[in-house]
Amino acid sequence: MVSVSSLAKKLMFARQFTIEDGMFSILGAPHVIFPARPFASMEEEIVKRLGKEGISFMYNLGIETGKKIALLYKEETRLSGFKLAKLLMDISSMGGWGKWEVYKADLENNYFINICENSQYAKAKKSNEPSCHIIRGFIAGELRVSFGINNLEVVETNCVSAGDKICKFITKPATGFDLNSNITKRQLPHLFK
Numbered sequence: 001m002v003s004v005s006s007l008a009k010k011l012m013f014a015r016q017f018t019i020e021d022g023m024f025s026i027l028g029a030p031h032v033i034f035p036a037r038p039f040a041s042m043e044e045e046i047v048k049r050l051g052k053e054g055i056s057f058m059y060n061l062g063i064e065t066g067k068k069i070a071l072l073y074k075e076e077t078r079l080s081g082f083k084l085a086k087l088l089m090d091i092s093s094m095g096g097w098g099k100w101e102v103y104k105a106d107l108e109n110n111y112f113i114n115i116c117e118n119s120q121y122a123k124a125k126k127s128n129e130p131s132c133h134i135i136r137g138f139i140a141g142e143l144r145v146s147f148g149i150n151n152l153e154v155v156e157t158n159c160v161s162a163g164d165k166i167c168k169f170i171t172k173p174a175t176g177f178d179l180n181s182n183i184t185k186r187q188l189p190h191l192f193k
């Protein structure tokens, strides 16, 4: 497994990780650096104001954005499948989105578990339930593009914002979710429509 620092070093050496002329680029794609906690508080504010609608809004926004991120890197690297998904995760770790790990990748059944340690995004929030909805969306969008499967959905079962040690995300095709589970009801309400 490529460590995050060696990925950063490799990219820097290849001039694929640059900061110059007011632009921070990874693999030719411009990025912005923004303090994590104020960014996370935007999601907290949206969910506070919009309630359930806010949860769906952030998830769907995450999906559309995650697809764009994956397409951008797919174009730049010509990678796809697990290699693209893993690169996106390593770039997230490198970009300060926590320390990401693939806990399970069942490529036959399109069943994935991703774990994030030390998420500053989650640490910025206080919640009584998993609350990283835009991150769930990023994962769904990125994996949909990486594997070319449009019905992948993501739930977060553990979350630092709710007092857990890690944030844990489960990805499966929509048909694989238990419709009696409270997490499915809360996080994927569109499956009931």
Ligand SMILES: [Zn+2]
Residues within 6 Å of the ligand: 119, 122, 130, 131, 132, 156, 158, 159, 160, 161, 166, 167, 168
């Ligand atoms: Zn979380």
